[in-house]
Each structure stands twice: as structure tokens, then as C-alpha cells.
Amino acid sequence: MGMPEVVFGERKTPAQVAGIFKRLAKHGKNVLATRATKEQFTAVKKGVRGVKYEVAAQAIVLRRDRRLYGKGVIAVVSAGTSDIPVAEEAVVTAELMGNQVERIYDVGVAGIHRLLAHQKTLSRARVVIVCAGMEGALPSVVGGLIGAPVIAVPTSVGYGAAFQGLAALLGMMNSCASNVSVVNIDNGFGAGYVASLINRL
Amino acid sequence: MGMPEVVFGERKTPAQVAGIFKRLAKHGKNVLATRATKEQFTAVKKGVRGVKYEVAAQAIVLRRDRRLYGKGVIAVVSAGTSDIPVAEEAVVTAELMGNQVERIYDVGVAGIHRLLAHQKTLSRARVVIVCAGMEGALPSVVGGLIGAPVIAVPTSVGYGAAFQGLAALLGMMNSCASNVSVVNIDNGFGAGYVASLINRL
Amino acid sequence: MGMPEVVFGERKTPAQVAGIFKRLAKHGKNVLATRATKEQFTAVKKGVRGVKYEVAAQAIVLRRDRRLYGKGVIAVVSAGTSDIPVAEEAVVTAELMGNQVERIYDVGVAGIHRLLAHQKTLSRARVVIVCAGMEGALPSVVGGLIGAPVIAVPTSVGYGAAFQGLAALLGMMNSCASNVSVVNIDNGFGAGYVASLINRL
Amino acid sequence: MGMPEVVFGERKTPAQVAGIFKRLAKHGKNVLATRATKEQFTAVKKGVRGVKYEVAAQAIVLRRDRRLYGKGVIAVVSAGTSDIPVAEEAVVTAELMGNQVERIYDVGVAGIHRLLAHQKTLSRARVVIVCAGMEGALPSVVGGLIGAPVIAVPTSVGYGAAFQGLAALLGMMNSCASNVSVVNIDNGFGAGYVASLINRL
Amino acid sequence: MGMPEVVFGERKTPAQVAGIFKRLAKHGKNVLATRATKEQFTAVKKGVRGVKYEVAAQAIVLRRDRRLYGKGVIAVVSAGTSDIPVAEEAVVTAELMGNQVERIYDVGVAGIHRLLAHQKTLSRARVVIVCAGMEGALPSVVGGLIGAPVIAVPTSVGYGAAFQGLAALLGMMNSCASNVSVVNIDNGFGAGYVASLINRL
Amino acid sequence: MGMPEVVFGERKTPAQVAGIFKRLAKHGKNVLATRATKEQFTAVKKGVRGVKYEVAAQAIVLRRDRRLYGKGVIAVVSAGTSDIPVAEEAVVTAELMGNQVERIYDVGVAGIHRLLAHQKTLSRARVVIVCAGMEGALPSVVGGLIGAPVIAVPTSVGYGAAFQGLAALLGMMNSCASNVSVVNIDNGFGAGYVASLINRL
Amino acid sequence: MGMPEVVFGERKTPAQVAGIFKRLAKHGKNVLATRATKEQFTAVKKGVRGVKYEVAAQAIVLRRDRRLYGKGVIAVVSAGTSDIPVAEEAVVTAELMGNQVERIYDVGVAGIHRLLAHQKTLSRARVVIVCAGMEGALPSVVGGLIGAPVIAVPTSVGYGAAFQGLAALLGMMNSCASNVSVVNIDNGFGAGYVASLINRL
């Protein structure tokens, strides 16, 4: 109950996304298109009422069921401004699945005191999503500060030896904090989904 | 509450493990030594009463607190017999953290009906841990069968293009099931830990 | 007998493809241009009668010999909708080489029951081609369900840790089903070709 | 019918292999233990009558069913002397599955005329298995000489930039011969198995 | 003596190439611009007389010294039509450095008899350059046919597991022919240069 | 002045190390053998007076010049107990080059408050060396806390996706703190050397 | 004191860069935008007085504080002309942080005498930055010539097996000169920053 219908927008034409979205919308559930462009949104809007485009998350959202299914708060933490699109995809997903979400952005590990200022919010969260590119160190630090499960999302942010998120991915897989598990590079949706499942328990 | 003290046994001498274990044992909590050898156990046993060696999990366990902290059952699924040590490390960790655990072993994807025979048990679980080496395909299949969160553990089982678990790791990172998150190769402990946190919610 | 002439269209100009196609067409056999664009087709059409463009497969086809050389049915299975172009390339190749083909599409491992619904068709096939990106798990599952040889085609579908098909390739190389062999990433043609050879035996 | 029971010997104790072998032997079929040591053989021999150790293939074999299931000959080709253990694993597997096998060994591509001398044998084969390490070029050459399906087995033979078979694996995946498909590094068993399935058609 | 001035055209503007070319042309030697576009040629032509654009090699050539410095013939061998630009870069380089060159094109290893038809030409060559992408097997075969030194050039031709020439590079590094050495991926110039040095001895 | 003579002990016999050490000792400077075993020490001791074996650093040390060349303090920080050998190699190197060193050990990022407790010491340091394996996140955090240059040393500590220090190396290369530069995996000596040069300025 | 405010321009719109730059400019410090385009500069210029675009460094610079903080000279060395943008980013950064900088360009290792001609300048430098792509050999040679610390910057210059700077990065990590530490691929800013910190000591 409360599970959204989802379509992955990348490498689909506006017409394809619009077609799939319309079909999914018939099920009466919330519908989400991730990695969606404005062009795709324009196409979807013509056939489905009430859809909204979330610019920061690059997502098309149709929200019908607004009940809260999550029992606590999901905190979404991100390291740099370039990680925000991924973080926002997680936020949109979690909200659409009926969760209260708190954003803690721009708290990269090179400025640890900015992160520590949010410790109270972090401690109150039932699940925490952490998005970071480059060295991907943030989930370990967050994981050490709290007892709740942490879902880490490596992002493709960075250049050179970042290798499109590989450095962050490997970093997170090797996290020295025991409460961290990891989803695919840039997979904000997956993180939001897993966190939502956990928050319903 | 109910969090164990933990020591990683690999590349430590029996004397080192015994020393650390004894010190940790003073805190009055459950104590766990992972990747531990029989020699390390023999050394630990001399200084600490009530310790047990879990052969299959290669773990030394001191269990004092036997309360149940987990609210449901954690299912631990493994693909082949060679994955069992990793799976058992997850089992031992989860049990020591106060969870009821059900084992579903030897259900690799090439014999999908063996897995399907356990569908009821899987559906009852509140969290599922899935350990698999080689192509690492099992978490996707399990993830598709149930609605609960799945913690995937790639194992270093395999040869040739398995590249010590890299193939399984990449496979699991790309899982087409949205409820899957991943821990490090052979990290049964981490999976058991994360699953325990989730099961307490 | 019944072997087509083949040209690989990628990175060739329409004029180049048209020139080669025309030359090959003189041999009187079936001719196939893979990875071909509509522009290439337009150029080919001017010089060769009876050619057809297969949109889904991105292939230009000249079919003269319509005899059946294959002794049974080749099933072509694909995981997600994005894998279909590769699957269709296999279909077109197999058909042009004189085989009966059955498509089983959109049966990714995260929805195993959709695949199981086709078990009868699969069991009747003499050879099975399985196309999958992301974790590349489908060939193992299919391989376990049937006794026939399985040709696995990793596709470059996915993002992040999919690494343009590397994850799927490694997964398939490590398949725990013994009846699986693998061709190059996105090589639908190769799979169709090998399957056709086998089906003639 | 005629499918053997198989156990993978690597990293198992003699006692474990002996136990599994004995259990499998009860089914009345042919039994094969691959990657088996002499110590494992000694242990198996105590509990099962009629077993044989194939030194070159590092395999323990129990052959009861000696019928021919394959309709033609399977040729097993190998590049250098170091590739022979993998080739022999393929031979033993194919023979145990009821096939006639012809060996064509020591025909690496740097001495192309040695290979060409066997062209007649190659052309008579219904399926060809080609084992090669280092640059893994042999399957392409063999594939170009014949019309039958070729199963390529990269071996971990080589040093330096061979990277334990990775160079050969990549080479074979990119074969310019269309009749080649590939199994895992050193997977002689898999090649023998797939070839046997094909030869029964 | 007879060494050309060289400029690498890639990622330079027409103006930059024209400027450098003009400056180099003042030394009175042959001048070569590799990886050059027609636009760069147009710009060069305005300031330097007698330059020529070699389309197939993507090179701008100013030839003043037409003496032969090489003592024998350099054979340039290539596998597929897509390898020709790299091969032609080698040809242009070698010719500009005063060598007689013989082209042996389109002799990939999957059609070994096409290569064998050129054995006489190959045997007469004092040095042989071999360009091949995909599995990069051709240098080993050529190396085995002759006694002369072979300079192997991996090309970035291929797709999927070719990984932009990495597969061919690794294959050539592991060549089982002892007379093979290797230059960088697509480095036709380097091969032509080294071969020219050898041919002068 | 004050630069030590250095020999790298790994893969050398005790006799080789003893021979080189003795020869270097004749120059009258401090002498250091890194990656040295007790056996090598025993051999060195026989020929050179006053040598000492630093167990934790696995180093043989001959200290004659005890002057201070460094103008401030070098802090050596390490994440886990397994990183200590690398950290100690840095310490021994820096001390032998005439520096005051302060150790800050066991301050991994998953327990950030342990690190923050040392902030005063860190701020006083003129250069800081940070050794960490696994995710290699510590240099970024330390780098953000201070204004001094940070020399990061990835260690090969970890398992699975740590890939012998590759994960830590990539993490450190992508550090979001601008004052971080990196030396080779496990290269405590290099870090101590660079830090000493900086501290002399 | 004298630390600039910095914004990373890549993948930001002109409006975004202009907004951030304007905000940072209010702090009264020097401001630097790296990886900045002319379009971004045009946008910035409208809102901030006195900014300058450094074409070669692709940087937007606002210099207010012109004091010298560095105690000696920083030498910036680069191998080829394609490495100059990275070198210039280092120069601009170092100058903006109050350092005297000397450029030593176009001194790649294949023309070692060109480098040796600058030995005096190199020896006078208090810190040396070395930028090189392709094989990344220059830092080792420079490191061997001088006693000062060397900051090595691998650049993404090269093709084929250069793998976007990976070859240079690995080369520099393995430098046989002990005074070398390394920053990320193309990270001229980081090198300038670290060198500035060292030069203030």
C-alpha cells in the first residue's frame, strides 16, 4: 500500500515517457518519473492531470495518496551542491512513498563542524540517506554519529580520479561504520525507496 | 542497548585477539570476534569464560544478553555451499544482537524452484540478508519476491572472471529490484548488523 | 547454405553502407546491415530493391532466401525494455538465417513469476538467447530452468556501476548455470548467429 | 539422460569431496569431480568403487553410463602446453557426457601452419572447444576456418599483462569470428558441458 | 637526417596547427601533422606551399626530401577496414621518413587464408607493422609467419568489451610470438617512426 | 644536511640488507632500512654498531645525528590499529630526519569525536601526515580542520572492495579538502620524508 | 590570511557562477573561479568590478590583496603544451595566494636537456609544481634534481592507454623520488594551493 508506480526517464523520448506515465496513472497510485526532462514533463502534462515537475530532482510527480506511511523522519544528507540532484531524487521518492523528510545539505567532510551542527536532527531520524561524490567519506562520518541505518548513495560528482563515481562507490563499500549499506551510483531513487521500506517497519 | 562489542580477527595474532576480547568482555555486553581462527579461540578461552567458537561462521562468541531486540524474523539466504561462511557470520551477528534468524541456504538462481519453495518464509521475514558470489544474481530475484528490505552481500566465491567478488559486487549494485542495498564483499557481519538495526525499528 | 552477407553499420557513412550493401547483394544471398540508421537505409534503398528497415533492431534487411534451415525454435528472452534493441538484432539475424523465433520480453529477474509463466515456451526451444543489462542475472535463471544451450548477451543498459555492460558481462561469465556461454556486450548479431548454427545441427 | 552429477573440488577438503561424491554416486549416474587433487581422490576411492583419477584434467571420474549421446565429434583445441589442464577438463566432461572427442593440442597462433595441418579434423567436428591463454587469439582463427559453433575458453596461462586470464577473456569476447561464444576463465567443464548439449541436438 | 618535423593535430584549433606547421616548415625538412582535420589543412595551406592532405591517414604532409633512407620494404598490415586510418598514419609516416611501403589490408585472423596469400610479401619485408582492434590477434599470427621484427598497433576499433582498444592492447602485450613489440592504442605514427628507424639500420 | 641514507628491505635477503646497510653506514649519516624483518636486523646488527629495530615500524634505524632540523611539530594521524605500521614508518622517518613528532592514533572517521578531541594538537602541527585504509576518508576530515599541509597515505588495510588500498587511494585523490596531497599506498616513508622537507622550511 | 574564496566553474551555468562569485566577493578577499568559461566571465563581470579572465588558466580572478605571503619562489613546471592549462591554473592560484611564481614550460622528459637548462631556477625554488600527462615521468626527474618538495599533477593529456590521466596518476604515485606527493588529475588548483601553504612556512 502506498507504493508508487515508477518510470525511469533517461534515454526515453517525451512520447514514450508520456505513454508509460499515462498508463501507470490509471492504477490510481502515486506515479514517479525519475531522470526526467522538462520536455518529457511537457509531454506527460498533456495527458495526465495534476502532475508536477520537480526541477531539483529532475522528476515528474503525480501525487494522489498523501497519507503518511513512514513512522519517523528520514534525513537526507548531502556533501556538496553538485550532489543535490541525487539527494532530491531521494527526497521526492521518500515523500511520494509517504514519509516526512528533513534535508541536511552542504555538509561535506572537509567542514565537519557544519555537519556536527545538525547532530540533533540526525539523531532523531529513523533512517538516514547520505549522498556524496568525490571521496564518498560522508556516510562513514554520519554512520559513526548515529545508531540508525544509513543508506549511502555514491554520486558521479567529481573529476579525474573520481572515475564517474567509482571512487565514491569503493569508499562507501569500505565504510568503517557498521550501519552503512550502499546503492548504485546516482541512485537517489533506490535510496529513497529502501529508506521508505525501513521507515514503515 | 544490546549492541555487541566486536573485534575483527583477521591478521591478528591469537594473543592480540585474546587481549582485545578480554578487555571488551569487561563491558558486560555480548562480544563477537569475526574472521577468527581456532587458535585465536583457544587463546581467548583461557582468559574469558563462556566463550564459544562458531565453526561455520569462523567467529568467537560471548553471549550474555539473550533478550530479543528484533521485532520480527531476519531471513538469511545463501546461493551456494561456499557462501555459507559469510551467511553464518551474518547469522551469528544477528543472533548476538537479539534477533530470530531463519536460514534459507543453497538456493542459487540456477535452481529457481528451490528458492520459490521458501517463498512463505521469505515473505514472513522483516528483513532479508542475501549472500551470493559468482554472478551475484540472487538478491535481485529475492528482492522481486518480497516487499521487505534486502541487504545483499557479495561473496568472494568463484574463480576467473569472478575477480574475488567484484563481479558479484557490481551485479548487486545494479540490481533491478529497488529494495536492495549492498555491503562490502564477504561482509556478513555488516549485513547482520544493518539487518539487526532495521529489525529493531 | 543460407548464410547471410553482413555489414556492420556503426561509424560508417550512408554512402559507405550503401556501397557495401549493393556489392554484397550481388551474391544473391540474404543481406543484413546491423547497427544501421534510417539515413543509411535511405541510401541503401536507392541502389537495392526489396530492402526493409527493421526499426526495433536498427537493421537493414534484404531477404531473398526464405527457407527454414533451423530445426527447432530459437527463443529470444530479454530482461527490460531497454534491452529490446539488442534482442531484436538477435531476432532479425536468426530469422534471416532461416529460423523460427519466439520472443519472450520484459521478464527481468526481479519479477521472476513473469518469466516462469513462459516456462513451457522456453522448454520447447532448441536454443535460447538471453539479453540482459544491469546485473545480467537472467541467463543464470533461464539456464537453470531448461536443458538447452543458452547464449547470453550482456547489454550496455544501466548506469553508474553498470559500467557500460561490464557488470552484466562479468555476471554472465560467472553464471552458475552450466549451459550458458556468452558473446560480446550488445552483440545481438553474434548471439543470433551462434544460435542459428546450433539450431541447424 | 546421460547428464553427470558434478562436484567442484577446489577449496574443499578431501573429506568434503568424498562425502559429496558418495552421495551423488547413489543416483546411479556418471559422477565428476573437477579441480580435484590426488588427496581428494584417495579419500573418494575409499567410499566409491570404480572411480578413476584423470591426472591431466585434475578430475575424479566415475563412469557407469558409457553410451554415446553426442551425434558427432567434439574437437578440443588448445594453444600451449600450459593450457592442457583446462582442455583436458573439457575432454573429460565431454566424454563423460557421452561424446567422441578429438584432441588438437599445441597449435598456438604463432605457428599457424601447425593448426592448418588439422583443418580436416576441425571441419569434421560438430562443435569445437578452443582453450587459450595469453592473447586468446586462437578461437578467432579456428572460428574463421570452420562453420561449426566454437566454444572459447580463456585460460589463466600467461604472466604480466595477461592478468590471470583477463587479456584472453577480453580478446575472445571481441572475436571477429561470428561463431564464437565464451565461458569463464579456466572453465573447461563449462565448455565441455555446453559442447555436449549442442552435440546431442 | 631525413627525420620529419611533427605536430599532433588533435584538440588543436586550425589556427594553432597552421602556426606551428608554418614555423616547423622553416627548418627545411619534411613536415607532418597527424590527427589533422580538413579545416586544419585549409588553414595550413594558406601559409605553406606544397602541403597535401592525406584523407585516409587524416594527416597533413609537406614532402621536400624524397630520398629513400630505408634499406628495405616496410609492410603495413591491417585487420579490418576500420583499422585503415591507423594503418595509413603509419604508411604516411614511414613514406615521409624515406621508406618503401607495402600495404596488406583487410586480412583479419578470422579469414586466415587471406593473410596467408600474402606470405611472400610479408617474408620480403624488413619490418612489419600490424594494426588491429577487437581481439588484437593479428600480430601474433603475422609474427609467427616471419622472422622480421613486428611492431603491433592496437586500435580502438570495436565495441563493448573492446574497451576502446584495451582488449587489443592486452592481447598484443601477451603475444606468443617473440618478435612482437607494441606501441600505444591508435599510434600509427609511433609504429611508422619505430619501423623507419629499424629499416635504416 | 641531516638527510638519512635509506634502503628498502622488502624482497631482499638478510645478507643483502646487511651488506647495503653497512656500506651506507660508512657515510656517517643516519641510516634507515624500511620494510625490514627481524632476520634482516639480526644480520645488520652483526656488522654495524648502534642499530635498533623498531618493531612497530618494521624498520632498522641507525641514529647518529640527533639534531632537530624541523622547525615545528609533525603530527602523524592514523585511522585504525591496522594502519599503525604505516604510521610508525612515517614517524621513524620523520624522527630520523630531525623532527619532533606527535602521534594521534585510532581516530577513524566513524568516531569523529575521538578525532575532534585532538584538534588543539592538530592545529599546532606544521605539517600533518594522515594514514588510513578502507575508505580513506580521514585526510579530508583532518584537512578541513586545519590550515597546514596534509600528506595523505592510503594503506592496504581492508578487504573485499578495498582492493589492497585502491579504494583509499582513489578516495584521497578526490579529497574535497584543498590542502591534501597523496603518496603511494603504504608509503609511510615517503610521507615522513615529504613532511620533513616541508617542516625544514 | 590571504586565503582566496574559490568557486569551481565546471558544469555550472554563467548565472550560477556569477551569483556565487558575487556573494563571495563581499567577503573582501581575493576570489577565484576555476574551470571557468568566457560566458561565465561575461556574467560575472556584470556584477563584480575588477575581475579578470585568465584565458590560459580558464580562470576568473578578482585580486584585491596583492601582498606577498609566500617566502620564496614557487616553480611551475610542465611537460607539453597541452599541459599548460593545468599549469596555468596552478600559477593563477599561487599568485592569488600571494606567491612569486616562475614558469618552466615545455620541458618533457624526452628532451631532458631542455629541463636541465633550468636547473638553477629549479634549485632556487622553495616548492615545485610539476604538471605532466601521458607517462607522467617528469615529477620523478625533477624530484631527483632538487631537494625541495615537489607537488605532482597528473593531467588528462594523452590518448589510448593514457586513460584520461590514469597512466600519469599511477606513474606519479610510484615515483622513485622521495620528495614527490600527488594531487588529483588536472587539479592545478589543488597543487597551487598546497604549494602556497608550504611556501608560507
Added chain:
Amino acid sequence: MGMPEVVFGERKTPAQVAGIFKRLAKHGKNVLATRATKEQFTAVKKGVRGVKYEVAAQAIVLRRDRRLYGKGVIAVVSAGTSDIPVAEEAVVTAELMGNQVERIYDVGVAGIHRLLAHQKTLSRARVVIVCAGMEGALPSVVGGLIGAPVIAVPTSVGYGAAFQGLAALLGMMNSCASNVSVVNIDNGFGAGYVASLINRL
């Protein structure tokens, strides 16, 4: 004429090497066993008269034909002492093939003046072999100093990011000197062989 018979000793038993060596010795030519142990030598010596063990090269040598086939001198250059075994394998090979060889050892790029001291010897050589591990920079420097062809041999010397010779291999492939070609990691034999062919011209 003057081509030796060769056997690769690695992973062969003393009996196997002795058997092959004896058989090859019957051809009357020079015989060489590379990567050979003393145990293998002891076995060979029993069956073949006049064999010698070259400790530094780890080679067993039977020299009958002592004529000079090479027209000039081959210089063999190596960077560090650990590279000497590979260099010596090249020396032994070249000598056995009838060449005059000059060794220039211990001239790593971090001490460039040691190398420059040998410039005259280098310039006199007709071909130069350069062996180097770690960053593999030496061939570029040597290549720039001379006009003769350079055969580069990456060695597996180094640790950490050296990745068993991969760093050196990539470095050499990207050499900025145009006269460099490369053989496999640790392949001293191949380098000696190619150099000998060139020196005969």
C-alpha cells in the same frame, strides 16, 4: 640461423624442464630456459653437458654457437637493482643470439645525472633495451637522448599503486619519445629477442 631453442621454466617441474631441454638440445642449437630455478638446473645438468646457470638472469643456458650475428652493440639499461633480473634475462637472450651487450644499470630517472654519464655508450648502441618498474619513466628519457630504437620492458617492481607492473606498462605505452615500443611486463626475453632481430639488420 643462430636462433636459440627456448623453454619457459615457470610453473614447470625440474623433470619437465629437464625433459624439454634435453629434447631441444638435440637440434644442435643454443638452448635457453628462462625463469628457471636452481632445482631445474640441477635436473637439466644431469642430462645435458655444458649447460650453465645464470643466477642473476634465472636462466639455464647451453651455448654452442658463439658467432656474432648482431652488427652493433645492444645496450641494456635498468632503473633500480630490483629490475636487474629482468635486465639480465634480456642480456642472456641477446648474448645467446650472438650480440655484444653493454649493461648500464642503476640509472633510475630520479638520479638523471647518473644516466647522462652514460650518454656516449648509449649513443653508440644500435638498439637499446630499457627495463624499469614503478613509474616506468626511464624509456622516455633514454628515448629522448638517442636516435636508435628503444625496446621498453616494464617490470613488476614496486608496491601499492604499481599494481604488479601495470603502472610501468601504462607509462611506457604513453611514452612521449617516438622511438619506444614495449613488450610484456617482466619480459626480458622478448626484449632481448626483438633487439637481436633488429641488430642483425
